């Protein structure tokens with residue numbers, strides 16, 4: 318896609334897993350991030366896996382997918398989310414911290430975009446990510462505090478996203494997390510500070 322001045326725009330895919338919608342503090346980080354992107358350089362496409370009705374893989378859907386892959390039908394409509402994910406120049410995922418990681422809908426999205434031959438490939442000596450994205454940016458908010466505490470190893474959300482970033486072949490993983498939101502009567506300063514960090518990351522892309 319080109320800007321009005323004919324410049325090639327970088328495609329940002331925003332994966333919105335902020336389950337609580339308008340109530341979501343994570344969504345505030347996402348709005349701050351997207352608002353701070355240079356719109357003369359970036360074009361943003363949003364995908365909301367919940368609204369799209371994405372489903373967990375089952376024996377039946379895996380069978381269908383295997384059959385498509387076995388005949389090289391990578392352009393099938395059912396694989397469009399994987400193609401979109403792999404083609405994005407930047408991917409931004411926003412999801413709250415739930416049960417020490419993230420909501421199931423994000424895992425469902427990952428199952429749907431993780432397709433051999435589109436977002437990664439198996440080689441004789443291992444695997445290789447096929448995503449063209451430069452950065453995988455993960456925006457999250459947590460009720461408790463984990464970073465730099467005795468609970469740090471319980472934090473499995475960002476940790477999983479970082480591993481996936483490497484698996485899919487992104488050049489760099491960046492996490493912006495606001496923590497301790499449910500441990501204070503007034504989380505507003507924590508959210509506002511997270512917004513500042515989210516804007517700074519977006520401005521530096």
Ligand SMILES: Cc1cc2nc3c(=O)[nH]c(=O)nc-3n(C[C@H](O)[C@H](O)[C@H](O)COP(=O)(O)O)c2cc1C
Nearest residue numbers: 337341342343413414415416417458459460461498
């Ligand atoms: C279903 C659910 C599970 C949660 N699990 C955790 C958890 O394991 N650890 C934690 O520190 N906070 C947990 N929280 C608190 C959220 O991480 C926190 O409120 C976060 O800011 C919610 O983000 P949101 O405002 O974008 O929805 C949970 C909240 C919900 C609703």
